[in-house]
Amino acid sequence: xxxxxxxxxxxxxxxxxxxxxxxxxxxxxxxxxxxxxxxxxxxxxxxxxxxxxxxxxxxxxxxxxxxxxxxxxxxxxxxxxxxxxxxxxxxxxxxxxxxxxxxxxxxxxxxxxxxxxxxxxxxxxxxxxxxxxxxxxxxxxxxxxxxxxxxxxxxxxxxxxxxxxxxxxxxxxxxxxxxxxxxxxxxxxxxxxxxxxxxxxxxxxxxxxxxxxxxxxxxxxxxxxxxxxxxxxxxxxxxxxxxxxxxxxxxxxxxxxxxxxxxxxxxxxxxxxxxxxxxxxxxxxxxxxxxxxxxxxxxxxxxxxxxxxxxxxxxxxxxxxxxxxxxxxxxxxxxxxxxxxxxxxxxxxxxxxxxxxxxxxxxxxxxxxxxxxxxxxxxxxxxxxxxxxxxxxxxxxxxx
Amino acid sequence: xxxxxxxxxxxxxxxxxxxxxxxxxxxxxxxxxxxxxxxxxxxxxxxxxxxxxxxxxxxxxxxxxxxxxxxxxxxxxxxxxxxxxxxxxxxxxxxxxxxxxxxxxxxxxxxxxxxxxxxxxxxxxxxxxxxxxxxxxxxxxxxxxxxxxxxxxxxxxxxxxxxxxxxxxxxxxxxxxxxxxxxxxxxxxxxxxxxxxxxxxxxxxxxxxxxxxxxxxxxxxxxxxxxxxxxxxxxxxxxxxxxxxxxxxxxxxxxxxxxxxxxxxxxxxxxxxxxxxxxxxxxxxxxxxxxxxxxxxxxx
Ligand code: SF4
Numbered sequence: 283x284x285x286x287x288x289x290x291x292x293x294x295x296x297x298x299x300x301x302x303x304x305x306x307x308x309x310x311x312x313x314x315x316x317x318x319x320x321x322x323x324x325x326x327x328x329x330x331x332x333x334x335x336x337x338x339x340x341x342x343x344x345x346x347x348x349x350x351x352x353x354x355x356x357x358x359x360x361x362x363x364x365x366x367x368x369x370x371x372x373x374x375x376x377x378x379x380x381x382x383x384x385x386x387x388x389x390x391x392x393x394x395x396x397x398x399x400x401x402x403x404x405x406x407x408x409x410x411x412x413x414x415x416x417x418x419x420x421x422x423x424x425x426x427x428x429x430x431x432x433x434x435x436x437x438x439x440x441x442x443x444x445x446x447x448x449x450x451x452x453x454x455x456x457x458x459x460x461x462x463x464x465x466x467x468x469x470x471x472x473x474x475x476x477x478x479x480x481x482x483x484x485x486x487x488x489x490x491x492x493x494x495x496x497x498x499x500x501x502x503x504x505x506x507x508x509x510x511x512x513x514x515x516x517x518x519x520x521x522x523x524x525x526x527x528x529x530x531x532x533x534x535x536x537x538x539x540x541x542x543x544x545x546x547x548x549x550x551x552x553x554x555x556x557x558x559x560x561x562x563x564x565x566x567x568x569x570x571x572x573x574x575x576x577x578x579x580x581x582x583x584x585x586x587x588x589x590x591x592x593x594x595x596x597x598x599x600x601x602x603x604x605x606x607x608x609x610x611x612x613x614x615x616x617x618x619x620x621x622x623x624x625x626x627x628x629x630x631x632x633x634x635x636x637x638x639x640x641x642x643x644x645x646x647x648x649x650x651x652x653x654x655x656x657x658x659x660x661x662x663x664x665x666x667x668x669x670x671x672x673x674x675x676x677x678x679x680x681x682x
Numbered sequence: 683x684x685x686x687x688x689x690x691x692x693x694x695x696x697x698x699x700x701x702x703x704x705x706x707x708x709x710x711x712x713x714x715x716x717x718x719x720x721x722x723x724x725x726x727x728x729x730x731x732x733x734x735x736x737x738x739x740x741x742x743x744x745x746x747x748x749x750x751x752x753x754x755x756x757x758x759x760x761x762x763x764x765x766x767x768x769x770x771x772x773x774x775x776x777x778x779x780x781x782x783x784x785x786x787x788x789x790x791x792x793x794x795x796x797x798x799x800x801x802x803x804x805x806x807x808x809x810x811x812x813x814x815x816x817x818x819x820x821x822x823x824x825x826x827x828x829x830x831x832x833x834x835x836x837x838x839x840x841x842x843x844x845x846x847x848x849x850x851x852x853x854x855x856x857x858x859x860x861x862x863x864x865x866x867x868x869x870x871x872x873x874x875x876x877x878x879x880x881x882x883x884x885x886x887x888x889x890x891x892x893x894x895x896x897x898x899x900x901x902x903x904x905x906x907x908x909x910x911x912x913x914x915x916x917x918x919x920x921x922x923x924x925x926x927x928x929x930x931x932x933x934x935x936x937x938x939x940x941x942x943x944x945x946x947x948x949x950x951x952x953x954x955x956x957x958x959x960x961x962x963x964x965x966x967x968x969x970x971x972x973x974x975x976x977x978x979x980x981x982x
Contacts, residue, residue, distance in 0.1 A: 311966070311967070544965075545961065546924065547932060574926070575892070575895065576925065577925045577929060578895070579895040580716070583716045619897065
């Protein structure tokens with residue numbers, strides 16, 4: 283049975299949910315890896331493994347969603363809550379450009395005190411100062427949040443943000459796209475499975491590309507993990523708008539949900555399965571941020587063809603206990619050591635060139651930056667111009 | 683596709699119980715096809731051990747600290763760490779470790795420590811080994827293949843001094859020489875016997891140039907394939923961490939050394955190490971069995 287399935291996969295046929303389940307449950311780890319690797323090799327015969335230099339900035343940690351797997355958010359009114367100022371964001375962009383980066387991955391909590399105008403003004407200000415710089419920003423639940431808070435329909439939110447400078451959408455907030463799971467994780471309210479997919483559909487229709495993600499290892503069954511993949515595959519058939527898929531394990535530390543993290547072998551099997559099921563996805567990223575550099579590199583044998591981001595800053599999984607760090611030199615070493623050819627890319631997976639540190643001197647970064655220095659509770663000046671909705675937010679404005 | 687068929691042939695030979703030649707091993711070591719190497723090593727380890735993975739809970743204590751405080755009752759081996767500067771210090775550490783250990787085995791030191799202590803005393807390695815043995819030391823924690831000149835002489839010396847179940851290790855990484863070292867270990871076992879385990883991953887980690895996942899996985903798999911006459915391929919659980927150690931089990935390792943014996947750790951991640959070890963072993967598709975410091979299974 284497994285042998286038959288294996289040859290079916292090698293022939294390039296699509297697997298059903300049941301077949302995917304059989305493979306995931308019964309195929310030996312190396313066989314899963316081989317199948318995924320064969321698909322990777324077919325799609326990327328040149329042995330190029332890409333990565334991007336960008337910066338993962340979390341513009342606010344204030345969030346009303348309260349997902350129980352999240353260690354990053356602070357409730358409205360918390361003294362640890364922050365919103366980054368435009369100047370702070372510009373500074374982060376300057377630092378990103380200094381190490382050869384050209385994009386921010388900008389995501390944040392669902393902060394009720396940031397109206398759509400704040401986002402539009404921020405995007406415009408970034409584009410005015412850095413016309414070439416890209417904004418890969420706002421996962422579907424954030425788009426929905428903006429839509430709800432401002433009573434503006436999703437397509438219009440997207441159109442307005444694009445007009446202000448949005449370039450593409452990250453695939454965050456997908457978790458597992460099955461409503462039973464979402465209810466248990468308390469993320470059903472922020473976006474149901476259908477809503478998440480609908481935002482992506484709208485974004486793709488508007489001509490934006492996006493990534494897709496999966497966070498596994500909480501309460502989902504194997505079947506639900508596969509359902510998630512199949513739902514992504516279906517939407518990709520429809521729109522073709524996804525550039526890449528990224529999966530990572532739930533990071534339990536300091537979360538309300540707690541528990542233990544799925545193991546490294548679980549990760550490699552899940553990644554390989556994703557490569558097999560998502561036959562219409564060009565790119566799979568390795569999540570070395572959650573798995574560490576070693577298993578991150580081994581991902582390249584289990585279906586991944588991209589090392590993701592040269593991480594300059596990380597706040598979300600760091601809050602939940604993961605703190606792996608690799609700079610460009612290390613990413614490139616890992617790619618070459620595994621027998622692949624490293625190339626820098628942009629968000630559209632277009633190759634930009636060889637490693638930047640071989641072209642010019644860039645500072646090595648051996649520690650990850652954070653959104654804000656510890657204990658910095660400053661409130662950006664420009665916030666005053668935007669109407670707050672929450673009582674705490676209004677008080678903060680008055681105190682300013 | 684030709685590459686595939688070469689591996690298929692090798693796989694047939696391995697499953698038929700045939701030992702791969704030095705040339706086979708060298709060829710494997712040269713390919714970036716980590717999955718095929720892993721598959722071969724896994725096939726061999728399954729022939730030798732089925733799905734069993736052993737682990738040992740070790741209480742480690744620096745030679746100059748109090749063993750009474752450091753050794754938990756659940757530890758199955760007591761390991762003296764650090765390098766004492768005099769033989770007297772080494773002996774007193776072994777004695778106090780043995781006192782706390784009782785029936786459990788005491789390990790510690792590297793072969794290089796033995797040489798250093800001998801030089802300091804104006805004595806011989808044989809004398810130092812004999813005294814350590816009498817004080818209660820049952821095993822050297824490290825016999826680094828990459829740092830001894832004549833490994834056959836070392837093994838013979840240890841045999842003469844009454845050390846059994848030797849454990850060969852690697853001090854620091856040098857990937858290109860790895861295959862040759864593993865083949866030498868196998869030859870040593872053929873000639874002299876008495877080698878229980880190989881720990882193929884470096885004991886000293888270089889933070890500026892860490893080994894990669896491919897390096898580690900390949901080092902483990904090559905050790906398994908090159909030395910089918912050595913029972914155990916082990917990975918240090920604390921040094922390498924759950925993720926890499928677990929993956930190593932699918933690349934030919936069958937033993938997790940140095941699992942913490944304490945169930946209290948300051949950091950929440952490492953809570954309940956025993957549970958985490960067993961969970962990792964089982965999630966990789968193996969069955970977990972605890973052993974003692976003498977490689978005997980402990981029935982639960
Ligand atoms: S995961 Fe995102 S939406 Fe959920 S609580 Fe955390 S910041 Fe808020």
